[in-house]
Amino acid sequence: MRSRNMAVRFLSSIPPGVYFRRSLPYWMLVWREMPWVKAIVFILLVVSSVAPKAAVCQSSEDQLEVFFRAGQEALRHGEFVRAVEQFKKALALDPTLVEAEVNLGLAYQSLFEYDLAVRHLSKALSERPNLLGPTVIVGVDYLKLGSPEKALPFLLQALKLDPSNREARQALASCYLGQENFRSAAEEFRQIAVLDPDKSEAWFKLGHEYLDLSARLAYRGAHLYRESAWGHRFLGDLLFQRSRWEDALREYRKALDAEPGQSGLHTSQGLAYLHAAKLEEAETEFRLELKLDSSNEQAWLGLANLQLARGQAAAALESLGKVWEISPEFLAVQRGFPSVDLPPESVEATIAQAQGEPEGPAKHFLLATLYATTGENALADRQWKDFQANFLGRQPPSNRVAGGTANQDPCKARRYAACADWLRTRNLADPERLLLGKTYFRLQQYELAAEALAQVRGVSNENAEASYWLARTYNALGAESYARLEESLPNSWRAHQLRAEGYALRQDLEDALKEFQRAQQLRPDEPELHEALGQLYLDNNADDDAQRELEKALALDPSRTHALYLMGRLYVQKRENEKALPYLQRALRLQPDLADASSLLGTAYVRLGQFANAVPKLEKAAPLDHYGSVHYQLYLAYRKLGHVELAQKALARSQDLRRSSLEHDQAVIMGSPQVDTEP
């Protein structure tokens, strides 16, 4: 647990003698000005007459030192309750002793009494604002206590003190996420990656953070804009990423029903059909997109993919030629083409056909990408060079329309680099920020795209579209991070873990297990791996295997809150609700803001008939109840407790949420075979 580790590190850095370098004038002042000190001395003298041994002991300063050292000793030995007692005694003697305040705070931190820890550390920081460790701890603790607004100033202060402090940056990112400030959160994640000397770790985590941002935006979008095409499009993309083509198609269809003319929807649908091997339907969709906009590069690219799948090299070249005509810049960055898996014999045949076609940039592009898929890198490189030569040698577009005097709008003309340059010179309102973001997206300059899109404000149609593209941008940034990891460190344990997670997402259990096992061979004592494997088993109802892995994870690191939560989930799933309690309770002690654990603990209590215990846990999870199930359980609990009005309110809220959220959304995303629950 981060803050506890921080406390330990902080403690180990404190030299024992530093706190008693007080000046004589200081102590004279204390003696003169603080009657309580005199009183203590008097009491000690009285005590010494009654208990000579005690008297031999000490002046108040000595006693202070004794208490303080005893507290430190207790901290070092993990006797945190005793440490609290000792530091309290020290503070009773000298309430201004900052060091004692700090240590008391650390002791409370170690006891997971975050509110008390925050209280004492904050007090210390008011005297000594430059203490890095306590500053970070207070920031992190405020987050745990559900007060990100209070956490923010401490975390910013911590970064002022030490810009390289990764814990502070991570916590700050969480703060920003809580405020839906995705731009600032992303910046923090980038900085953390820069600071991490272990690049496999850095890219892995950055990739995860970007995908998490993307998913947050997608879920948020699906929720906020659920009646609009964007909401369904968000959901459709989430499903597409999970290779659930039919489910994605269903969402895209709903999006089209809501907004038949929305740009890109037919293309998304076409791509889903293409991946589902429904080529005719795919072609229909691409052509429908082109009917709406004959210059839609993605649609032409989709057609080219389709034509390759059919072995129609000439047709594919024609489509790629169209893309080149519309936007050479766009084609130049499509290094991921083709996006469909082609059998090797089909690729070879296509290459042979393409070689017979007239020279041109489209042909160079096609051959370069096809040679790359067959691993003929030298040939691929040569073709790329030829393509680059075409690209660089193309005539710059005229800024005058034929016979006219006006400049052509570079954005409308799909001259994306020029468009971006032009937009950057202007004061941008939201529509233009959106356009800038989309332009950078097309150029695959994803960081710049994210920067622009994240600044579109409010909950509006524009924000819906901006959120959508921002989600896709973060997704692309995540993919880039992963690509760097795969290219540079393909045999690292993180690379294997990444592959495992990808397989798991696509419900390919067998391959996921293989990759996890490979990762574990490289890092047998990595608790995160055991935890991830435990979750995979749990999600696939292999309870015994899940339990084994999660227990290993907790043996290696007992403070892993997610592992604790998963153990709780395991037992709740097995209906051994009593056994779930200690795990969930501990998870919440370590991380009080863990809503899932709170919700699940509430469920366990409901199932055990402990309704009075269930209510506060469910109430805590209620704000994040998207599908009404938490409120339904609250209804049951209130009803059993005889709180009729509260029960009715909870039931009404549950029904509202169910009506508006449609439980199948959850099941659709979670991929349960049945609602549930899927889901």
Added chain:
Amino acid sequence: MWISKLSLPPALGALLIFTQPLSNTPQKLASQVRGSSSVQFDNITRAAGIRFVHYKGSKGTSTILEEAGPGVCVADYDGDGWPDIYFVNGRDLYNRGVSARNALYHNNGDGTFTDVTEEAGVPGSAYGLGCVWGDYDNDGFPDLYVTQYGKNVLYHNNGNGAFTDVTDRAGVAAMDWGYPFHTGATFFDYDRDGYLDLYVGGYANFGPASQRNCTIGAKIPTSCRPAVYGGTPPVLYHNNGNGTFTNVTKVAGMYDPKGLNLAVGAGDYDEDGWPDLFVANDGIDAYLYHNNHNGRFTNVAMEAGMALSMSGGAMAAMCISLGDYDNDGHLDLFVSDFQESSDHIWRNEGKGAFDEVSDSVGVTEPTRHVLSFGGGFFDYDNDGWLDLFIANGHVYPEVEIASPGSHYKQINSLFHNNGKQKFIDVSKTSGDGFATPYAGRGVAFADFDNDGNMDVLVANNNDPPLLLHNRGGTGNHFLNFKLIGTKSNHDATGARVRVRTYGMSQIREIMAGGSYLSQSDLRAHFGIGSAKLADTVEVFWPSGLHHAFRNVEADQFYVIQEDKEQLMLQKFRRPVLRSTPKG
């Protein structure tokens, strides 16, 4: 007990009418072991002459339709005292020339059954899903309603062994809204006018142009879940009393276009004298339509606490069974659910609310790794406590590839109610009837051989059914009541019987439908343990009439007729047994 394997068709030879029941005599019972001996169930399907095999008719990967059925229904259609069986079948939807039809099996009273479908004229007319028996015209013979993909069919029982398709005349084809996928149905007299009304459930909006298949696991094609298609509305038909029905769905407040109805069952859960309707929905909240006494219903499932599971999630609810498992006088509820979701039991608190007790009574863990369909409460050992039988079987034949360790065909479950709020899984020790896995679907309970022990009949998807004979042998006593309404509907659907013995009080409510697209024998069977007498037997008729009988002798099959204040014995016609074999 089963007498012999002779299978004389009832048309051949004279029939003897016996006035004595064929149960064991009290003397014989006295010599049997008392107490908690394990009851065994034997698979006697073939021995009983049942040759029916369900045909799901799939081509390649199944569709949702082809994995849904079938149900099975039990009733004594010819009034000879022996419960008969109607099996529902699929059809060849791909013009491959495969012939398949439903089947009516006549119980010969000697341990065997005969397929009389042709002469009865009840083959069904389309892809069959479920069925329900009900004497809708109160002529004393149960009529048969079959739910199908397409028009449903109502067969009027002519009383002479034959039936007539009266669907169009009656107006109950259930294509009122244009949706073909019909599932569970039940007859119940919702307005208490003495005529059985009919509720027909609507399921997924699956048609010829619908998506046929989806994927599970890593892109393995399989049938799709119902949420892919969305739901369709049910139909509530009011019986006009003249052989015709009127669609009153909207007036009654039951028009629900998103319904994914599977099992439906009617029962008076709040004891206000009016039957309410429970609807199991597949993937959305379950419904409890409270009868408002004025021809209208209100869905109170959420308020009653049984719309969702205890954790607030929707169920893939297949089965509805109502029974008082804890003998507190209130109808409790069993609902089956999907694999990894566990099945559910709710205890009726008696104040219009239900409390899910699945975990505490012990059914959740044993049902977690199976996908449960039909079943319900029945007292198999006659100890006075309702036990539980569940038919299991997956809906994805491909599940074994996608999820190693999961099985498409599954063993059924039997739970013994120990009378202390616990259901104990005794499946593994209950005989060869639990040895073979099937894709189990509909279940019906009946004492087919009238030996005082409840038997079980399971309809399996694309397989022969399972007729499980209960060997009995516990030494416990029973009572069996056939109710005949005269002012109330003839089937006495909606009547409640209460039996008190030695301080134990049990109730049974006569209800059609239930289980999964199926129907059990309407006779009320009570196990009464070691008691040889029931202190009181009371009947609460739908008409409002009340009968009470005292010191009722055990181990008898009684008839209680609404207009007669006396107990009579049921009559069982038996075939003549030849003393020498033919030829």
